[in-house]
Amino acid sequence: xxxxxxxxxxxxxxxxxxxxxxxxxxxxxxxxxxxVYHHGVSGSVYAVNTTTILIKDFNYDGMGKDAFFWAGSTxxxxxxxxxxxxxxxxxxxxxxKADNKDFTLTLPDNKQISxxxxxxxxxxxxxxxxxxxxxxxxxxxxxxxTLPPLISKSDDCSxxxxxxxxxxxxxxxxxxIHAADDLELHFVVGKGHVPSLRAGxxxxxxxxxxxxxxxxxxxNEDVELVLPGTLTFTDNSVHWLSVYDKKGDKALGYVTIxxxxxxxxxxxxxxxKPVKYEYTLPNCxxxxxxxxxxxxxxxxxxxxxxxxxxxxxxWLGFGLSGDNNTAKMIGGDxxxxxxxxxxxxxxVNDYNMDARAPCSEILDHKRGVCKDQSLGKSDGIxxxxxxxxxxxxxxxxxxxQLKASDDIDRDFITDQPISVIxxxxxxxxxxxxxxxxxxxxxxxxxxxxxxxxxxxVSVSEDDGDDGNPTSIDSNACVPFLLPDESKRVKAWGPIRxxxxxxxxxxxxxxxxxxxxxxxxxxGYANPGYAWYIHGYVTPELYMxxxxxxxxxxxxxxxxxxLETYHPFIITNEPIGGSxxxxxxxxxxxxxxxxxxxxxxPNAAGRLCIWKHExxxxxxxxxxxxxxxxxxxxxxxxxxxxxxxNLDVTPNSSWPDVVYYHSYTQSNMGWKIHIVxxxxxxxxxxxxxxxxxxxxxxCILSCVICKHFL
Numbered sequence: 271x272x273x274x275x276x277x278x279x280x281x282x283x284x285x286x287x288x289x290x291x292x293x294x295x296x297x298x299x300x301x302x303x304x305x306v307y308h309h310g311v312s313g314s315v316y317a318v319n320t321t322t323i324l325i326k327d328f329n330y331d332g333m334g335k336d337a338f339f340w341a342g343s344t345x346x347x348x349x350x351x352x353x354x355x356x357x358x359x360x361x362x363x364x365x366x367k368a369d370n371k372d373f374t375l376t377l378p379d380n381k382q383i384s385x386x387x388x389x390x391x392x393x394x395x396x397x398x399x400x401x402x403x404x405x406x407x408x409x410x411x412x413x414x415x416t417l418p419p420l421i422s423k424s425d426d427c428s429x430x431x432x433x434x435x436x437x438x439x440x441x442x443x444x445x446x447i448h449a450a451d452d453l454e455l456h457f458v459v460g461k462g463h464v465p466s467l468r469a470g471x472x473x474x475x476x477x478x479x480x481x482x483x484x485x486x487x488x489x490n491e492d493v494e495l496v497l498p499g500t501l502t503f504t505d506n507s508v509h510w511l512s513v514y515d516k517k518g519d520k521a522l523g524y525v526t527i528x529x530x531x532x533x534x535x536x537x538x539x540x541x542x543k544p545v546k547y548e549y550t551l552p553n554c555x556x557x558x559x560x561x562x563x564x565x566x567x568x569x570x571x572x573x574x575x576x577x578x579x580x581x582x583x584x585w586l587g588f589g590l591s592g593d594n595n596t597a598k599m600i601g602g603d604x605x606x607x608x609x610x611x612x613x614x615x616x617x618v619n620d621y622n623m624d625a626r627a628p629c630s631e632i633l634d635h636k637r638g639v640c641k642d643q644s645l646g647k648s649d650g651i652x653x654x655x656x657x658x659x660x661x662x663x664x665x666x667x668x669x670x671q672l673k674a675s676d677d678i679d680r681d682f683i684t685d686q687p688i689s690v691i692x693x694x695x696x697x698x699x700x701x702x703x704x705x706x707x708x709x710x711x712x713x714x715x716x717x718x719x720x721x722x723x724x725x726x727v728s729v730s731e732d733d734g735d736d737g738n739p740t741s742i743d744s745n746a747c748v749p750f751l752l753p754d755e756s757k758r759v760k761a762w763g764p765i766r767x768x769x770x771x772x773x774x775x776x777x778x779x780x781x782x783x784x785x786x787x788x789x790x791x792x793g794y795a796n797p798g799y800a801w802y803i804h805g806y807v808t809p810e811l812y813m814x815x816x817x818x819x820x821x822x823x824x825x826x827x828x829x830x831x832l833e834t835y836h837p838f839i840i841t842n843e844p845i846g847g848s849x850x851x852x853x854x855x856x857x858x859x860x861x862x863x864x865x866x867x868x869x870x871p872n873a874a875g876r877l878c879i880w881k882h883e884x885x886x887x888x889x890x891x892x893x894x895x896x897x898x899x900x901x902x903x904x905x906x907x908x909x910x911x912x913x914x915n916l917d918v919t920p921n922s923s924w925p926d927v928v929y930y931h932s933y934t935q936s937n938m939g940w941k942i943h944i945v946x947x948x949x950x951x952x953x954x955x956x957x958x959x960x961x962x963x964x965x966x967x968c969i970l971s972c973v974i975c976k977h978f979l
Contacts, residue, residue: 296437296539297324299412304401309334311391311401317411319538320382325373330391332367334400339375340392348390348399353378374541383411412538420523427513427523437502438540440495440511447488447513455485457495458514465512465521479889480559483712498559499748500544503527504537544749545660551575554747555716557692558708562747563588567719572682573669576607579750580664583611584696585703590680591689597710599623602691603680606703607666609656616656618668620649622678625832628702628797630934637832639703642678650675662752687715696795699845700936704795707784761790762896765809770948774820777838778802780880783890783899794937801930801939802880808940813920815946821916824878834879837871837933838916846931846939858928859918871933875914878907920944
């Protein structure tokens with residue numbers, strides 16, 4: 271072997287070992303450093319915007335008796351005439367010990383930084399100042415910058431004013447886009463005087479929900495966009511934002527981004543922290559802002575690395591679509607990986623999907639999202655790695671053969687584009703994947719092996735049959751952005767139905783609505799649908815011992831349709847789904863025993879389902895109240911069959927808390943409180959929904975039911 275040849279072999283290794291450049295971040299306009307007096311208080315104080323303060327590298331020994339972040343606008347320095355600044359969680363708790371922590375604080379009651387003279391760490395019981403900083407006279411914090419509406423020559427695109435919220439975030443007010451069938455629209459940023467698809471000068475950015483799919487139509491909507499990775503509006507590479515038609519190679523509308531030194535200095539910084547992951551495989555694509563996949567083909571095997579900004583109990587799925595022309599779950603062949611929370615090891619299983627529901631055995635046949643092995647087939651997956659990175663990113667790495675290992679799997683073809691599907695959701699207590707909160711609706715194709723000149727591209731938007739990547743760097747695997755904690759989703763509930771006069775409940779099904787709905791209230795992952803009692807998603811019910819109650823059940827009575835077959839049961843445990851995993855002895859109502867000693871549900875009525883009509887269920891969590899969310903749904907009921915009635919009388923053997931459930935699937939229902947008297951709960955729970963309100967809603971529901979399935 272010659273020395274030259276050896277050097278050529280070592281060059282890639284040397285390049286791979288070169289450390290990645292550090293990710294720099296702008297924190298805002300420096301107010302000053304804390305003056306240090308007591309208890310080791312120190313840190314730098316920045317104005318992020320007119321109402322937000324960042325205390326960077328904050329230290330405090332935690333030994334003060336009653337210390338808070340304290341601010342005021344009177345006196346020569348910190349004094350009792352001030353106000354508490356809530357901590358980064360919005361609470362006014364006594365400050366704990368801190369070692370080089372960063373705290374993002376929002377001034378209360380819409381106060382502004384320009385109104386205050388000093389900020390301190392102050393002990394209210396001792397009137398003692400541990401450390402302070404003074405706001406200079408005339409100090410002006412960075413603030414949101416207003417831009418003009420979109421410049422447009424087409425009636426298909428318009429807006430009102432646009433705001434630069436911070437260096438990564440832009441908000442478009444009253445956006446209107448008509449996404450005709452012959453258009454392929456994207457939000458695109460780039461450099462230059464006018465929008466174009468010039469190579470290296472433009473980037474597709476994700477929509478307001480993080481997807482890179484072609485844009486839908488918008489009607490007078492306020493849309494907030496966040497630049498991916500380390501890209502910012504203060505970069506010299508971002509001169510404009512446009513709504514761009516990729517097919518027609520033209521901008522429907524655009525706005526110019528000011529990029530002078532003066533304009534840049536007054537834009538608030540984004541505090542969304544970028545987290546970079548070093549990929550080990552040569553090809554990479556961002557399927558979503560928070561979900562990337564990389565791969566490599568060697569011989570007759572293919573290795574995948576799924577990397578996502580996820581919770582530690584989330585699952586990641588990727589595979590072949592059930593249809594070459596659409597993103598279709600049914601008939602798909604996917605690998606689903608997750609981390610064992612006890613051991614930290616990665617687990618990956620080969621799944622077959624013939625219904626949009628967790629795997630269940632109905633009519634002596636397993637259906638749904640089922641492991642190949644549970645269907646008597648081979649798995650064909652070799653797990654290589656599973657780990658957490660920076661306590662924010664989940665990595666799942668596995669290998670499989672290009673050829674299918676059995677008749678329910680599919681081949682991975684390398685010489686032409688293939689249709690893929692992907693998803694991310696939370697694992698259920700049954701160790702089955704729950705409903706996916708991220709998943710595609712548009713067709714996505716990738717070509718696993720390109721021609722020899724571009725066989726290791728990092729972009730996968732298919733731009734024809736020439737084997738070359740598109741000129742738009744649309745979804746390369748850039749660093750992830752940690753979520754904005756100030757926008758954490760809050761649950762609508764718990765919703766409680768407490769009324770001693772209420773004797774009858776209607777039970778129907780509808781979308782579980784993620785962290786706003788079932789998951790946020792119960793803490794459990796969900797298969798996708800949940801029980802709606804009197805039109806409310808999984809409310810807590812109150813029933814009195816010795817009183818008979820009737821449930822009018824309309825959850826579906828067709829066992830051949832696994833997705834919408836939900837006989838109603840009541841159990842003494844919180845999971846449910848007895849057809850899969852619950853002993854009959856734990857069922858209190860809703861099941862009878864046949865002559866052969868087999869359990870059989872007896873409360874399966876016709877199907878009445880709250881359905882999305884013109885909305886995308888991936889956006890369920892954007893609705894602040896449950897009522898606004900439900901207004902986007904339509905109640906549709908089957909004709910030709912009736913509701914089932916289940917009469918129950920709680921007795922002294924029933925525990926104080928029981929649960930209503932689906933017989934076929936887990937985690938669809940929630941609590942029933944069993945009380946001896948309603949007097950004992952009249953003062954123990956918040957204001958509740960009265961029987962009269964519930965009755966009115968039931969009447970309205972029946973009117974809505976004219977929309978039949």
